Amino acid sequence: MAETGMQTPRERYRAQVRTEIKERAWEQIATAGASALSLNAIAKLMGMSGPALYRYFAGRDELITELIRDAYRSLADTFHAVEASGGDVTALAHALRRWALDDPHRYLLIYGTPVPGYHAPDDITAISREIMTTLLDAYGAPPEDGPQTPFEAHLADHRQWVAGHPAVPAALGRALTLWTRLHGVLSLELAGHFTGMGFDPALLFTAELTGLVGPPAAR
């Protein structure tokens, strides 16, 4: 850290400008959507000419890739922090919700409708797996209750995504199910599909959570 953290003034400046470019990019995504992201518009916002940004990013695609990478990285770090402080699945879930509501477009950029034609590089899919693994580890061994479901039986033979991980099918199934349920509530909430319905999405989120990890009292 001491060596990589050692920055010349020029490096520090570069890092600052890169950061500001990304901040403006997020602002643009928030107001006009990911596909409306424009280098020229960002430059204008920063009081620079368009071509100046090419000192910092090879092009539009590299910027988008970096935004997506940052988003995954941010969620992975959030999860690791919860894990490190001894948080359980419930804590992870609430951290996820907070993270998503904190910047809806960041969540939707990675878990919403995919950017057409975009294909994530390998290191990004690796971070995505990292996030799933954290959730899986926090789940630990689920209580044995009842016989294996058909989906769990299927998972016993189809677990490429966690090759080498010691989790049993029941745990895989529960972690996967929790993921899809939380995403179901979150994504509809963020997309505004609950507006006008009148109820509080937080309660639906919590209901899904307790339904799959047991009520707070039972923990």
Add this chain to the structure above:
Amino acid sequence: MAETGMQTPRERYRAQVRTEIKERAWEQIATAGASALSLNAIAKLMGMSGPALYRYFAGRDELITELIRDAYRSLADTFHAVEASGGDVTALAHALRRWALDDPHRYLLIYGTPVPGYHAPDDITAISREIMTTLLDAYGAPPEDGPQTPFEAHLADHRQWVAGHPAVPAALGRALTLWTRLHGVLSLELAGHFTGMGFDPALLFTAELTGLVGPPAAR
């Protein structure tokens, strides 16, 4: 029907061209995303000049609105057909999945990341409610099992979205939960977030379904 169906050749032609424009628009959405939809590009695909399309749509916005309306209308009709033939909730769910997989971009256009800056007119939100109501009606009265959950208690006081509907909170909660769960699986599947994981999303979908309406044997 006899009178409104009576078309002059010119009206018939207009309807045909309008339909083809929309078909090309869907093709474009499928390959480049909703925000890349371009009137000029569609015209070129049809061998026409750009301005010609203004005979059929007032502009880009009207075309998008019509596509969204058609999508909602299509799903609502699908649901009504299932309802009319006596299908239960399970049948509705499978119809939903088929409808979504049949044209992923159509599903994502209405239930995915919202088109930035777009606000649906009232008649479209009405169709959206129609869809939810169909699901709710098919649910009927849920079996009374156990005490009211906190979310159900909340729903008793927050049910603007179904004002006037006789459904009890338990039914509202279940229908809402089914919706978010199915959407969770479907949207992640359509966005490609399961690719490379190795398991069959259909089994996860079915698992969520049977978990909330009971296994096929119990029906």
Add this chain to the structure above:
DNA sequence: TGTACATCAGTGAACGCGCGTTCACTGATGTAC
């Protein structure tokens, strides 16, 4: 059946706009001796 007129689909030119990206350049900042 034929003629006069109205309707309307589609064209081509034009408008102003913003985009991503390249290029040769200026001028400030940092480095080596």
Add this chain to the structure above:
DNA sequence: TGTACATCAGTGAACGCGCGTTCACTGATGTAC
């Protein structure tokens, strides 16, 4: 400490492109008498 040089951030002009949209128009199709 001062000078000579290298690095590099940022500019402005230019490229070709496609966009939505308007406008005056041509020519075919339909309608009324």
